[in-house]
Amino acid sequence: xxxxxxxxADTFAQRAGALPGAALPxxxxxxxxxxxxxxxxxWPTTKIEAWHHTSLSPLAAATFQEGDRQSVAEQIAALKAxxxxxxxxxxxxxFDESLSDLSELPDGVVVSALSRGWQHDADAxxxxxxxxxxxxxxxxxxxxxxxxxxxxxxAASAVAEQPIHIVCAAASPKAAHFLRHVIVAGAGAQATVVxxxxxxxxxxxxxxxxxxxxxxxxxxxxxxxxxxxxxxAWHLGEIEATQEHGSYFGSHxxxxxxxxxxxxxxxxxxxxxxETMFNGLYYVDKRRHVDHHTLIAxxxxxxxxxxxxxxxxxxxxxGVFHGKILVADGADGTDAVQRTDSLxxxxxAKSDARPELEIYADDVxxxxxxxxxxxxxxxxxxxxxxxxxxxxxxxxxxxxxxATSVARIELPVLRHRVEHAIRALLPxxxxxxxxx
Numbered sequence: 001x002x003x004x005x006x007x008x009a010d011t012f013a014q015r016a017g018a019l020p021g022a023a024l025p026x027x028x029x030x031x032x033x034x035x036x037x038x039x040x041x042x043w044p045t046t047k048i049e050a051w052h053h054t055s056l057s058p059l060a061a062a063t064f065q066e067g068d069r070q071s072v073a074e075q076i077a078a079l080k081a082x083x084x085x086x087x088x089x090x091x092x093x094x095f096d097e098s099l100s101d102l103s104e105l106p107d108g109v110v111v112s113a114l115s116r117g118w119q120h121d122a123d124a125x126x127x128x129x130x131x132x133x134x135x136x137x138x139x140x141x142x143x144x145x146x147x148x149x150x151x152x153x154x155a156a157s158a159v160a161e162q163p164i165h166i167v168c169a170a171a172s173p174k175a176a177h178f179l180r181h182v183i184v185a186g187a188g189a190q191a192t193v194v195x196x197x198x199x200x201x202x203x204x205x206x207x208x209x210x211x212x213x214x215x216x217x218x219x220x221x222x223x224x225x226x227x228x229x230x231x232x233a234w235h236l237g238e239i240e241a242t243q244e245h246g247s248y249f250g251s252h253x254x255x256x257x258x259x260x261x262x263x264x265x266x267x268x269x270x271x272x273x274x275e276t277m278f279n280g281l282y283y284v285d286k287r288r289h290v291d292h293h294t295l296i297a298x299x300x301x302x303x304x305x306x307x308x309x310x311x312x313x314x315x316x317x318x319g320v321f322h323g324k325i326l327v328a329d330g331a332d333g334t335d336a337v338q339r340t341d342s343l344x345x346x347x348x349a350k351s352d353a354r355p356e357l358e359i360y361a362d363d364v365x366x367x368x369x370x371x372x373x374x375x376x377x378x379x380x381x382x383x384x385x386x387x388x389x390x391x392x393x394x395x396x397x398x399x400x401x402x403a404t405s406v407a408r409i410e411l412p413v414l415r416h417r418v419e420h421a422i423r424a425l426l427p428x429x430x431x432x433x434x435x436x
Contacts, residue, residue, distance in 0.1 A: 108158030
């Protein structure tokens with residue numbers, strides 16, 4: 001057994017008995033099976049096609065430990081400032097009731113930590129929690145070590161008017177934490193769920209988060225993930241949804257932090273007339289790396305999907321997008337569009353984009369495309385002739401490129417948060433914020 005795998009075996013031995021739900025025999029067995037799979041397969045390597053452009057070797061060689069925790073109260077207060085909603089807060093993988101606010105939940109809406117959900121809703125959670133054979137070896141490691149997560153259950157026709165915020169904060173500078181969120185929307189239910197990932201500045205922590213969603217008939221869920229962790233952090237994330245007849249799933253993935261982040265986003269259409277919208281925006285500078293892998297599985301007829309990802313790469317940043325639309329045999333009437341656009345701000349920045357269609361049905365309407373380019377010199381010249389210096393002109397054009405993705409976020413307060421975050425990353429961000 002290699003040293004890096006032994007570290008995780010030791011970590012499991014130390015944590016397993018204290019994990020929520022450890023007294024449930026089936027969950028105890030599930031976690032052990034998941035660990036066994038990870039110990040057999042190890043970390044995904046670049047020999048696997050889906051990981052060809054993303055090496056986890058530095059992460060695999062790293063070790064993590066709990067340290068002195070820094071306060072994240074101010075960061076969480078800043079998140080809440082001016083934003084209404086229901087707040088579920090996790091610090092270093094554990095539910096923090098003092099920072100959460102789950103008062104005044106609507107009728108038919110349950111929002112709690114999984115650590116508490118196991119006590120009351122174990123059967124409902126078990127159905128969606130996951131299996132050891134799903135995903136890559138990283139998924140199995142998460143299943144083995146997930147310490148907590150969100151449990152969101154909406155009864156049929158229940159509507160959460162205010163967003164449900166799941167805040168995951170890292171307070172220890174070099175610790176590893178695993179979270180697993182489970183979201184169930186009954187027939188006709190509606191909600192917006194926002195996952196925030198933040199950390200203390202300079203922290204080299206590792207976060208792995210899995211979100212599993214079930215949308216029943218005519219349910220509507222908008223899911224927004226904001227990854228704004230330290231530039232030294234590692235982040236692996238997976239989102240997987242299953243949709244029933246007439247349901248709508250909107251996924252917004254905004255990745256702005258971490259030295260390396262990987263996001264796998266999947267939805268399955270299990271009945272007719274489902275609709276999904278995948279919207280992604282990422283920014284990488286310095287030597288940072290971000291990878292988005294998506295799959296939209298059109299397994300039933302007359303379903304619609306629209307997917308658009310935009311990436312901005314500066315310095316020696318590396319962005320990866322691999323999106324696949326699968327149209328199964330018999331999925332007639334499919335309407336699917338996929339597009340990815342990359343903006344390179346330096347000669348050493350790099351983008352790898354692979355939009356992909358796999359079609360086994362005849363009566364379909366599908367299209368995909370990809371562009372990689374730099375700032376348009378004519379647009380830059382136009383702004384310069386209007387008295388704007390070159391640095392500010394570049395920032396304006398860069399932000400305009402990102403704004404297309406930002407505009408797709410329907411909730412105004414979240415849209416403004418992303419706008420502010422993008423501006424703050426640009427060299428002239430302060431000027432642009434003042435002018436806004």
